Amino acid sequence: MHVEVQNLDKHFGSFHAVKNVSFAIEKGKLIGLLGPSGGGKTSILRMLAGLEQPDDGEIVFHGQRVNDLAPQARGIGFVFQSYALFKHMTVFDNIAFGLQVKKVGKAQIRERVTELVELTGLSGFEGRYPHQLSGGQRQRVAFARALAPEPQLLLLDEPFAAVDAKIRQELRSWLRNLIERVGITSIFVTHDQDEAIEVADEIMIINQGRLEQKGTPWDIYKEPATPFVASFIGxxxxxxxxxxxxxxxxxxxxxxxxxxxxxxxxxxxxxxxxxxxxxxxxxxxxxxxxxxxxxxxxxxxxxxxxxxxxxxxxxxxxxxxxxxxxxxxxxxxxxxxxxxxxxxxxxxxxxxxx
Known part of the structure; x- marks a missing residue:
């Protein structure tokens, strides 16, 4: 398995955010973390990213325990809900940022950024600044920046929440095709079940800190494992x-x-x-x-x-x-x-x- 999580547990003060969650994800799969707001989805994602430390449990990436590794040492790319682009940087420089931090050579940076600009449909926009882009274009820059260092795992926190409904629909199909072409294991958080059903290979339903069910969208819809899943889906x-x-x-x-x-x-x-x-x-x-x-x-x-x-x-x-x-x-x-x-x-x- 590419990603394994065993008995993950997390408190924030007296609030029990994640309760004994375990799952495994195969390499190259696109997984949707779906559930109501406050259910624990983002807490799980942030623990995978190393932005929060679990109180208990094991996080394993391609056979290596990563609990004690810093975020930058885990081989992940992270796409935030709010894009988090650098306003004073061009599209090219935003995408190149992670490579520059890793001290990659200029020629390699230019080659990699050019590849990602073409892959994400941003050709011709390399010299523009974030305020000169549409919401959908800014989100594509965020994806390209996350992919630039060639991470082993891509994490996305409600990646389409900041764009309008029409653009969101277009980005769903685009993301599905992009992940298939790149072949990277990806996990995205959403509370939109239509989004999860359309995009994900598998869905994990998270409610009140617990994993209610994991399976393909079809299996979860046809054979819900709990009353909550049956009432939440569809x-x-x-x-x-x-x-x-x-x-x-x-x-x-x-x-x-x-x-x-x-x-x-x-x-x-x-x-x-x-x-x-x-x-x-x-x-x-x-x-x-x-x-x-x-x-x-x-x-x-x-x-x-x-x-x-x-x-x-x-x-x-x-x-x-x-x-x-x-x-x-x-x-x-x-x-x-x-x-x-x-x-x-x-x-x-x-x-x-x-």
Missing amino acids: QSTLVERAVTLKGFEEEGGGVETKALIRPEYIEVGPEHEFTLLSATSPGIVKHLHFRGSEWLVEVEVDGQTLTTFRSLEKENLKPGQEVRVLVHRAYLYNEERNWVLENPLKRDPLSVII
């Missing part, structure tokens, strides 16, 4: 009592069981659209929201409002209309366990109405 409707859902009445084994249901796991429409009619519940359309490519439908079932999507190609629904609602899949949890379940009635051939 949209979900919480149903306090799973026994009120058609097909899920027997689940829970006598223990009070809750259900989280994603919109795409709910099907809603007139009765004639369903063959598994006995697996459906009656519902009333409460609200319809046009989303351009689809409808967002709010439907009331047994006093509970569920949210789902409906294709524009299907028959239009109207507020107040009586419909049938089929819950295909739910994430169930109680004090004893949590699990994902397909609606059992969908497997029962006797429930099919022909």
Whole structure:
């Protein structure tokens, strides 16, 4: 493994910021640290960088324990949320700064900076100062500066937070392509789940100082390991009592069981659209929201409002209309366990109405 963290722990006074966190990262992977604000993501990143010292635990880079190494000796590049560019330096000098500190020869510096300027799409801007650049261009300079000393690990603290939504979308794709071309192991902090899902090879969900789950975006979305992950990733409707859902009445084994249901796991429409009619519940359309490519439908079932999507190609629904609602899949949890379940009635051939 390129990066290994074992039992990492950190307090800030009486606040327990990071709690016994362990993980391993393969070389060349782009990892997203995702979670709510104050959950411990940046604290983990800063300990990896050497900007904070852990109270306990081991940090290992390519087989070497680095806990006691200074930041500049760890072979890392760091991209800050606020760019942290030197205002009095040109683009060229900003990128060259780390190489100059390492006393690299002038010819080598020029060669490396020219390479990175081309790689990051900054050709023609070498002589400009940060205030003469757009937010996206400044962020590209920050990336180039971090990559200049050829680090073994790239750390990024909410790298797109300071740019507007349109530029942020463009930079996501650009970063993904850049990391693939350079082949550097990278870890970035974000609280934007769309950003993490789009960019990262793997995601680590951090909440209240703990690592809730690590896996590919697909695995985390389809098979959340904890109730927090299930509620945090994507949209979900919480149903306090799973026994009120058609097909899920027997689940829970006598223990009070809750259900989280994603919109795409709910099907809603007139009765004639369903063959598994006995697996459906009656519902009333409460609200319809046009989303351009689809409808967002709010439907009331047994006093509970569920949210789902409906294709524009299907028959239009109207507020107040009586419909049938089929819950295909739910994430169930109680004090004893949590699990994902397909609606059992969908497997029962006797429930099919022909």
